[in-house]
Amino acid sequence: MLFWVLALLILCALLWNYKGQLKIADITDKYIFITGCDTGFGNLAARTFDKKGFRVIAACLTESGSTTLKAETSERLHTVLLDVTDPENVKRTTQWVKNQVGEKGLWGLINNAGVPGVLAPTDWLTVEDYREPIEVNLFGLINVTLNMLPLVKKAQGRVINVSSIGGRLAFSGGGYAPSKYAVEGFNDSLRRDMKAFGVHVACIEPGLFKTDLSDPVKMTEKKLTIWKHLSSDVKQQYGEGYIEKSLDKLKGTTSFVNMDLSLVVECMDHALTSLFPKTHYTVGKDAKTFWIPLSHMPAVLQDFLLLKQKAELANPKAV
Helix, strand or coil: CHHHHHHHHHHHHHHHHHHHHCECCCCCCCEEEECCCCCHHHHHHHHHHHHHCCEEEEEECCHHHHHHHHHCCCCCCEEEECCCCCHHHHHHHHHHHHHHHHHHCCCEEEECCCCCCCCCCHHHCCHHHHHHHHHHHHHHHHHHHHHHHHHHHHHCCEEEEECCHHHCCCCCCCCHHHHHHHHHHHHHHHHHHHHHHCCEEEEEEECCECCHHHCHHHHHHHHHHHHHCCCHHHHHHHCCCHHHHHHHHHHHHHHHCECCCHHHHHHHHHHHHECCCCCEEEECHHHHHHHHHHHCCCHHHHHHHHHHHHHCCCCCCCC
16 A cells, blocks of 8 residues: 555656656747846846847836846847836836837746845834835835736746745845835736736745855944944943954854855746746755755744844843
8 A cells, every 4th residue: 555655656756757848839929027136036037038038028127137137138128217116117118118029929928126225123113214215125025017018918928026035934024024024915816817817927036145145244244334333322222342253143044145146146047937836835955954944843942043043142121
């Protein structure tokens, strides 16, 4: 009996793997739109999908990012300047994309643009510190999606939202985790709403990768700036030497950073080209072995492991 159960499980695994390898027939006439293409995942995705033969429309925030990307890609790739937080800019860009794709519609929408904001203890922050990542990572993503969705529905295409392990487990104060938690919720509701129209919606959850978002120098500078402006009472509550130890620990996180950005782009590729794309893609060794498993564990265990790291920095005094 046990033999047949194992044989059935192995057969199911083989069939599932085979199913995941089945690809769409042709990509040369398919348009994809990617946000946040100046650097990082978006930049590599634009260059990769251009080489594969997609008709890539790459949205960049800066003129310099656009110019550099165009110099590194084929004539098929088009760039457009886009600030996802500017509703009028999004509307104009959508109309421009509509004119480009015509009756074919938009096969792929990859919502990649994002910012980390400030990562610091909650009682150091103001509501303004939360606003930027939520405006970009959440409302920007939603606005682009709502505007582009009719074009995706016309092509019965794919929507790919880049979330984060920070959308499954909040490990620091600031607007980043709340924005990504909300992206996960928007992604799930959109996926269910679009099934009837033949549109597949996927969510990618990267761990910590070496991009501008995870630059330890920039993160350190932001945290130090906030610390300098804190009241003496708050500084005293956290104890002498807290900021120095905190910044040293922040620099030390580089040893856990995933260096290969192509792992994320491979997930985008599967979500775009597989006949049976996944609904969620977890990427990065840290995400698969620590963050995502921890997100499924009881809160008491999550708190123990995460607070243990913070306890090494200082022992906050009672107010």
